Amino acid sequence: MPKEHVDLIVEKASELATPYGGSRTPLVGKQMQRLKVIKDAAVAIKAGKIVAVGKSSILRSRFTAAQAVDAQGKTLIPGFVDSHTHLVFAGSREDEFEMRLKGADYMEIHSKGGGILKTVRETQRANEVELVQSCGRTLDIMLKHGTTTVEAKSGYGLTVADEMKCLRAIQQVRKVHLVDVVPTFLGAHAITPEFEKQSEDYVRLVTDKMIPSVARLRLAEFCDVFCEKGVFSIEQARRILDVGRKYALKLKLHADELTPFGGAELAAEAEAVSAEHLLFASDKGLQMMAERGVIAVLLPAASFALMIDRYADARRMIEMGVPVALGTDFNPSCWVENMQLIIALACRQLRMTPAEALTASTINAAHALNRAHEVGSLEVGKKADVLILDAPNHNFLGYRFGANLVSAVVKEGRLVDASRAT
């Protein structure tokens, strides 16, 4: 039989490890631990898609390739999907980091004009081109560390014009960057001082002006709300989500991060795709999420960055059948682009195994972004988003940390050398 010609074959890998069979619904419970593992493995790629996965010898007998990559001693896994980032902002907050280390609390930083409002001011002052450039730089670093699909939230504009500017910046960068970017509208991220006494007026601005514009201009796929004590109440969040749904946006919710607030329950009731953070989620809320398949997006770097001892109870969630995904929570107070570090934190602080953390960083994270049909696993027909790890097996994920284990990234069939991609 004549051999089929393909564009690229990555072969002789000491191991290939991928979640499988989870493209329709997220993996839960023990499924999260079950990977397909192939020794001496190869992946064949044509027109940006995976056409075969298997033993090197078998793929070599079936295919000839324009380009071959020898992955001896290396491990192949799916590209990471970072399911929660605040990608678009201007400026930085390293000054308040030092204040926090010296014991300043949130209110002290806030009263000195710091915190989220500082980022909002700087983002409002930035123009669209500057925001596109800074997003591009961040995506370059993410790609180099293995992230091939990423969610990007707005939320530092907080006026109609500035929120649209941030979402347009996301649209601009996603047109030109290799990384797939999924936009989320998070106009309900904070309340600026002008609205401090009239949060209802701000909610109306979100529901009556921002969401209709976002929908009309097709600037986002998801609508998210920061539902927390002192920010947006359950009732306000419900109203915003209802309007988002009416405008055909899919829903997400920042829920139960700082206090037990009923966010998990609201996410389930609203049939949101995901609820994020969940440090204080109630058992009832988690039960409701499990029943409705709402994904828990866990962000252990947020606790680490803010130096709080509490982490989400991932073991309980997995035991209850809640699908668990991971993300960086990349933002000015949690400035991390690297999903490998998130996996290291998930293993140590959430007691997830490397296999569970890999599932949570790939296929389940893809579900949280409505992309599981095309990315998140090394299966025939999916986009060829493949990481070549400088490690002999997938159990090095989380175990070895701090250095970049990604030696090369294949993004939709294109080979990117991670040591050079900047």
Ligand SMILES: [Zn+2]
């Ligand atoms: Zn967030």
